[in-house]
Amino acid sequence: MGSDDPSDPRAARPRRARVAAALRSALDDFRLYLSRADALVGLSLLGVAAGLVTGVVIVAFRMLTEWSLVLAGLLPNAERFELLAWEWRLGLPIAGGLAIGLLFRLFAVGARQVGPVHVMAQLAAHGGRMPWRNALLQFVGGALSIVSGHSVGREGPVIHVGAASASLLGQWMGLPNNSIRTLVACGVAGAIAASFNTPIAGVVFAMEVVMLEYTLLGFAPVILAAVTATSLSRLVYGPDPAFAVPELHLVSLLELPWIVLLGVVIGCMAAAYVAGVRRVDERFRHLPLVLRTTLAGAICGLCALVAPEIMGLGYDTVQLTLIGGIGLGALVVIAATKLVATIACGGLGLPGGLIGPMIVMGATAGGALGVVGHAIVPDASASAAFYAALGMVAMMGASLQAPLAALMAILELTANPNTMLPGMVAVITAFLVARVVFRQDPMFVSILRSRGMDFRFDPVAQALERTGVGAVMSRRFVAVEQGADEAALQRALSGRPDWLLVVKGDEVVGALRAADLPALSGQDVDEATPWSLPDVLPAFATVDLNATLREARAALEKSRADVVLVCGGRQPRRNRVYGLLGRATIDQGAGQGF
Numbered sequence: 001m002g003s004d005d006p007s008d009p010r011a012a013r014p015r016r017a018r019v020a021a022a023l024r025s026a027l028d029d030f031r032l033y034l035s036r037a038d039a040l041v042g043l044s045l046l047g048v049a050a051g052l053v054t055g056v057v058i059v060a061f062r063m064l065t066e067w068s069l070v071l072a073g074l075l076p077n078a079e080r081f082e083l084l085a086w087e088w089r090l091g092l093p094i095a096g097g098l099a100i101g102l103l104f105r106l107f108a109v110g111a112r113q114v115g116p117v118h119v120m121a122q123l124a125a126h127g128g129r130m131p132w133r134n135a136l137l138q139f140v141g142g143a144l145s146i147v148s149g150h151s152v153g154r155e156g157p158v159i160h161v162g163a164a165s166a167s168l169l170g171q172w173m174g175l176p177n178n179s180i181r182t183l184v185a186c187g188v189a190g191a192i193a194a195s196f197n198t199p200i201a202g203v204v205f206a207m208e209v210v211m212l213e214y215t216l217l218g219f220a221p222v223i224l225a226a227v228t229a230t231s232l233s234r235l236v237y238g239p240d241p242a243f244a245v246p247e248l249h250l251v252s253l254l255e256l257p258w259i260v261l262l263g264v265v266i267g268c269m270a271a272a273y274v275a276g277v278r279r280v281d282e283r284f285r286h287l288p289l290v291l292r293t294t295l296a297g298a299i300c301g302l303c304a305l306v307a308p309e310i311m312g313l314g315y316d317t318v319q320l321t322l323i324g325g326i327g328l329g330a331l332v333v334i335a336a337t338k339l340v341a342t343i344a345c346g347g348l349g350l351p352g353g354l355i356g357p358m359i360v361m362g363a364t365a366g367g368a369l370g371v372v373g374h375a376i377v378p379d380a381s382a383s384a385a386f387y388a389a390l391g392m393v394a395m396m397g398a399s400l401q402a403p404l405a406a407l408m409a410i411l412e413l414t415a416n417p418n419t420m421l422p423g424m425v426a427v428i429t430a431f432l433v434a435r436v437v438f439r440q441d442p443m444f445v446s447i448l449r450s451r452g453m454d455f456r457f458d459p460v461a462q463a464l465e466r467t468g469v470g471a472v473m474s475r476r477f478v479a480v481e482q483g484a485d486e487a488a489l490q491r492a493l494s495g496r497p498d499w500l501l502v503v504k505g506d507e508v509v510g511a512l513r514a515a516d517l518p519a520l521s522g523q524d525v526d527e528a529t530p531w532s533l534p535d536v537l538p539a540f541a542t543v544d545l546n547a548t549l550r551e552a553r554a555a556l557e558k559s560r561a562d563v564v565l566v567c568g569g570r571q572p573r574r575n576r577v578y579g580l581l582g583r584a585t586i587d588q589g590a591g592q593g594f
Helices: 009-034 040-071 086-105 116-126 132-147 155-172 177-196 199-210 216-237 253-284 289-306 315-322 328-347 356-376 384-400 403-414 417-437 443-450 459-465 486-493 549-559 583-592
Strands: 477-481 499-504 507-513 540-543 563-567 577-582
Touching: 009 040, 040 132, 040 155, 040 177, 040 216, 086 132, 086 289, 116 155, 116 177, 116 199, 116 443, 132 155, 155 177, 177 199, 177 216, 177 403, 177 459, 199 216, 199 403, 253 328, 253 356, 253 384, 253 417, 253 443, 289 328, 315 356, 315 384, 328 356, 356 384, 384 403, 384 417, 384 443, 403 417, 459 549, 477 486, 477 577, 499 577, 507 540, 507 563, 507 577, 540 549, 549 563, 549 583, 577 583
Parallel strands: 477 499, 540 563
Antiparallel strands: 499 507, 563 577
């Protein structure tokens, strides 16, 4: 006998089952809602969740890289590699490169793909679904590379780890691919924002550099992710900008020609940087991994013997440059050796970032030009520190070919708005030199194309990526047996379905629009069999319920079909078909996605 006593475990089990079923149903409804291109409220909630997850992971990464050498007793500060003896400056990068190579060898080749390039490749080919193994290897390998003093930045690892954290959250929740793509953008923005205390730059970077698109609906969740992640970071590190700089400003508009010259020089340097990383990657890709990473460490160590400032993130060097604490000769040497060391580290496969070194190279090269300009016209030119800030924005904008992201980054890193007007001149000049004169692609796009992936902005494909099949598929379908007679077909059509799902037992063998039946289409039919199914059924393709319209269109092209079945599992079964959609519906979705 049953029991009505609420404390009876036998009564609690049905209640738990009902609650679990209700939660599953609510989550299924939420997933279908997110498949729409305009699911703004749901995506905004996901943006906050992604910001929380990303903020925690990035703070953990920063603490690991900033305290490892300090706790080991080697350095009083994570940035002070200049205090190391020459044996350490040479040996530490070599040992770190060897350790990274041995670590990466423990993983399959596919799991070794890390960094922003991997994030963009996953967006292009897999809808932003990031594997956890790659993220784990990036976290450990990136931290080891930074701690070893390699000439790398931390933004590459944090972009990958942040994007993967947000993507894995979406995968764990079973969300559709179009929303996972948005989560990746949220993770990138949150990672940049939390790592550098630059929420605006994080948003612009995610949209301009990684996603290669701007959408009004996409901004809301990405902004919320950046704000949430930055808030967590400020709880630990405080609200101060990354660099403390004096009041910098343009002395005279007559300096603009010198700023244009700075843009030309930095544009040439950026083109050399992008081309160098790409060519080293192409030429040495066939070598064993351990040999490549160890060689990168050796080149970095040799450069550090000449200029120890090139080791690690180099933000202490940038800070000194911005307050005028480094002379002309040292600035030139640091800029040149930093370029060589970073090309080696990036091209030979060390898992560090390529953006942080841009800031160091741009600051030192710009500072050197500022010293020369101030020596020529001391009373009518700004300080060398001012030109160092312009060099930073020009180098970032030209190398990434993302002028707006670079301008926002420098504004937030220095908290000095006086660099904006001359910065715009410098960054556009450098951008034009790198893009038009040297015909260089953006850094990450250049690497992707050298590896055989033609990554470009396709507005139609981007529009299709923003909508999931669940938002537009038709659920008005009915299953009929392949040999159904006239009476069975008339019963099936009595409910006025959009589609007929033709089955043979449990197996789906075809699908066609109800209006395409000969008896309903106005065609001349044999009076004896006016309600028969066609002998040859149209071909169909299948996609998962989480697929986007872009994936549905790709499935149609591959199968040369005109109808897509949205179903669970690889084999289409009658009880696992959720809906159907035709080519016209996909084309309509592309038009509505802009």
